[in-house]
Amino acid sequence: MTRSSPPQRSFASGEISPTLAGRTDYVRHQTGLAKAAGFIPIPEGGFTRAPGTIYEGRTRGDAQARLIEFEFAVDDAVVLELTAEWMRFWRYGQLVTSGGSPYEIATPWNLPEIKQLKFAQTADVTYFADGKRAPRRLRRFALDDWQLDRAPFSGGPLRPWNTDQDVSVEASAATGSVTLTATGGDVFDAGMIGSFFAMKVVDWSAIPLWTGNTVFSLGDKVRYDGRVYECTDEATAADKNVSPPSHATGTVLSTKDGPTWKFISTDRGLVEITAVASATSATAQVIDRIPDEIVGGGTWDWAAGAWSDLYGWPAAVTFHDQRSVWAATESEPRTVWASGIGDYLDFAEGVNADEAFAYQLATQRGLNRIVWLQGGQRGLHIGATGEVQGARSTVGDEVLSIESAAFGMIASIGAHHAQPIAPMGKPIYVSRDRSRVLELRFQLQEDSVQPLNLSLPARHLGAERFDIIAWQSSPLPIAWIVRRDGDLVAMIYDAAEDVLGWCTIPMAGGVVEEVSVTAAPDGGDDEVRVVVRRTIGGETRRHVERLAPFWGLLTGDMKIAEACHLYAAAEKIFEEPGQVVDGLEHLEGEDVLVWTDKGQFGPYTVASGRVTLELPVSRAWAGLNDDGQRARTLSLYAATRSGDGMGRQTKLTGAGVRLQRTAGYRIRAIESEWGRDERVGDWFERNGQTVPGDLVKAWSGVDPVNINAGWAAAIALEFAPLGAAPMTVLALTPTVEARD
Structure with missing residues (x-):
């Protein structure tokens, strides 16, 4: 028999796939857990109890909602709440009101469209693309004054x-x-109403090109650089006509004592179609003057607008290289349109590097529709259902343009429609089958972008399908992911430190439907908000809840009484110590725990929006408790004289647990044998006292636990919270014996 104490000094990989159970040589196994539900792995190596949530309000009519961040500055953030045909506005946990009622504006989107909606923000303007109608523009004039209208594009696209x-x-x-x-032939269709239509002159036989040293007289017309000008002077000597006209508006003297030229038009006229009488007749409003040669004469060189009810509207949008970029209409699902540089609304196409351009992606696979656009460190990334493509400039550090753009496939794994995140400029997206999370990472050796499967170590978590992803950069780098089953998944990711950890966050019976991240009002830690569907008093409610702060508890910046590990919780701070915790109308009839500066109370059933404690306290959190939070180790390693003890009977005789600012926790042993049900041991309750007492202090240090388990083929340890008490485990050293 051999006794050993194999330490596990890091749990930073969080919950790993069961298929890795035998890979003791793999670093993710050495730093992993068999289960991490309600416990977040931290980059330093331990795992800490996940934060609870703070109740902020309910969605409009308890309807399904999408939350979209609108950030103007690090200390000026608003969350847009979109429900079917309505938009409301939240600012740091409070609904924006007007006249005593929630301020809201009407929108054109139904629920399925809201879920597919793509958006991009610049300053106080957000643009929306839904693929069903003309793109919309949301502008903020004041906190209770917003305008949603049709984006006023100019010049195209065509x-x-x-x-x-x-x-x-x-x-x-x-x-x-x-x-x-x-x-x-037939040209017009009712679906073209509201779209552009352009016409170019093909017969210039009546208007010559401008030439120098030529005598021009009053009324003479010339062409130069795609524009038509008319001379407004009497006859001008040839030796005074040395500079061509180049202006695009008004009347300009070309050179001293030379001719004066009036701008007439370009070689192209642009109109917006306002009505269609038949396939050969339409009414239009002129935007750019129609050349006289087309009036009454006609031209075969014409182009319809690329975006319309007939041809479809873009379904994706982003900003990149000082351009707005749009993509994926019904008729052109593989086309990308980029605006002119510095003008997000200008789509007049040209040949110059700063002008708008369009590009149709080459077909690589059968399922090819573009579903999102995302700017990144190495260019523009284009997610399609069959693959991901990239576009970058081939000319040094120049911006993307029609002259320098190089498009090509960078990942053969297609994309889900969820908008990617891009921490540090590296896009992270959900695969088309929704079971994987991939990063598009630049490989210096190959000078190309390659996909990296971040979810591989915990691939089992994708079995229920990932749906929405959002990024929190502070205090921890975390991707928050909503699954199709309503679970919230966290991916802790810091590539520079090789940290990649996964866990799930139970919500005390709630189903998460949405997640959004914005900066905090003080510019500090990011705020994470979720829409949670709950059943309260037999009725379906949809709460807007914010994840509570938790990192300060580990560092000592937060007092233990400030920690919130309850859900849909409300905080009560008393001017004088008191016993009645109110403000709980949203949990009427539910059982809650109360966490206070005097320890834990409850459970109580909420009645008339309040509960009454046995003792007066100075501050309290009251909310739902989740009994399903568990952190379970992999099978404890047992050494023998001949090496690895796998397959040998093992016995647990104790454990040392290193804790950080922990008020209390529970621990038990679980024994496993092939072909038999697990034998689950009794919980050991630990709270820093010899005899269990009030949870009023957080302890740090090593807790020697006199826990044991009989002989078994495999033994694991499982941790759970003690009520609402904070807990963090930094390391574990079990003492095990194995039969040689």
């Missing part, structure tokens, strides 16, 4: 120009409201 010279379009006038008439 579909490919017509090449059939037998089908032409002419306009009835150059400006104002005009009639467009097509000949030689």
Whole structure:
């Protein structure tokens, strides 16, 4: 028989896949847990109890909602609450009101559209794409003054120009409201109402190009650089005509004593279609003056707007390289449109590097629709259902442009529609099958971006399908992921420190439907909010709840009484010590625990929105307790004289547990034998006292636990909270014996 004390000094990998149970050589196994439900692995190596949630309110009509962050500055953040056809506004846990009622505005989106909605924010404006209608623009004028309207794009974008010279379009006038008439074929459709339509001159035989040293007279017209000008002077000597006109508006003297030129039009006219009478007749409002050559004469060089009810509207949007980038209409699901540099609304396409451009991705697989766009450290990333593509400039550090853009596939694993996160500029996305989380990481050796499967060590957690992902950078780098079954999953990730840990966060019976992260009002730790569906008093409620602060408890910045590990909790701070904790109307009829500066009380049943304690306290948290929080080790390693003790009978004779600011916890042993049910031992309750007493102090140090388990093929230890008490485990050293 051999006795050993194999320490586990880190649990930073959190819950790992059961298929890794035999990989004792793998670092994730050496720093992993068999189960981490309600316990978050920390980069330093331990695991700490997950934070509870603070109740902030309910969604509009208890309806399903999406939360979208709107951040203007590090200390100025608003959360948009979108329910079917309505939008409300939360600022640091409080609904924005107007006239004593929640301030709200109408929206065009139903619930399925809200779930698919993509958005991008710049300053006080957010743009939305839904793939069903014209993109919307949300502007903030004041906290209770927001406007949602149609984004006023200019110049395009346009579909490919017509090449059939037998089908032409002419306009009835150059400006104002005009009639467009097509000949030689059908051109117009009612679905084009509200979209652009452009026409170019093809016959310039009546207007010559500008030439220098030429005499021009009053009324003469010339062309230069795609524009038409008219001379407004009497005859001008040739030797005074040395500089061509280049302006785009008004009347300008080209050079001293030279001719004065009036800008007439470009070679292209642009209109917005306002009505369609038939396939060959439409009414339109002129935006850019129609060249006179098209009025009454017509042109076969025309192009319809790329975005319309007929051809579809973009379903994805982002900002990248000072451009707004849109993608994926119904008719062009693989096309990306980029605005002009510095003007997010300008889509007048051109050949210059700062002008708008469009690009259609090459087909790589059968399922190819673009579902999201995301800027990153190494260019623009384009998620499609069949693969992920990338676009970056081929010219040094220049911005992406029509001249420098290089597109190509970077991952053959398709993408789910959920908007990715991009910590440190490296996009992290959910795979199309929703079972994996992948990072697009640049590989210097190959000078390319490659996908890295971050969920591989805990691949079993993706069996229930990942759905929504959000990133919290402070106090810990955590990706919060909502699963299809309503569980909240946390991925602790710090690539620089090789930290990658997974866990689940039970919500005391609640089902998580949404997650959003914004900066805190003081610019410090990020705030994480969730929409939780709960059954209260037999009725379905949807709470907006914020994850409570927890990191300060480990560092000593928070007092133990300030810790909240209860759910849908409300805080009560008394001016003078008191016993009645009120403000619990949202938990009417539910059983709650109360965590105070005098220890733990309860459970109590909430009646009339309050509970009464046995003793007066100075502060209290009251909320739901989750009894399902567990952290379970992998099978304890047992050494023998011949090496690994796997397959040998093992016995546990005690354990040393290193704790950090822990008020209390429970621990038990679980024995396993092949072909038999587990033998679960009794809980050992530990609270820093020889005899269990009030949980009023947090202890740090090593707790020698006199816990034992009989001979078994495998033994594990399981930890659980003691009520609402904070607990953090930093290391574990069991004492085990193995038969040689």
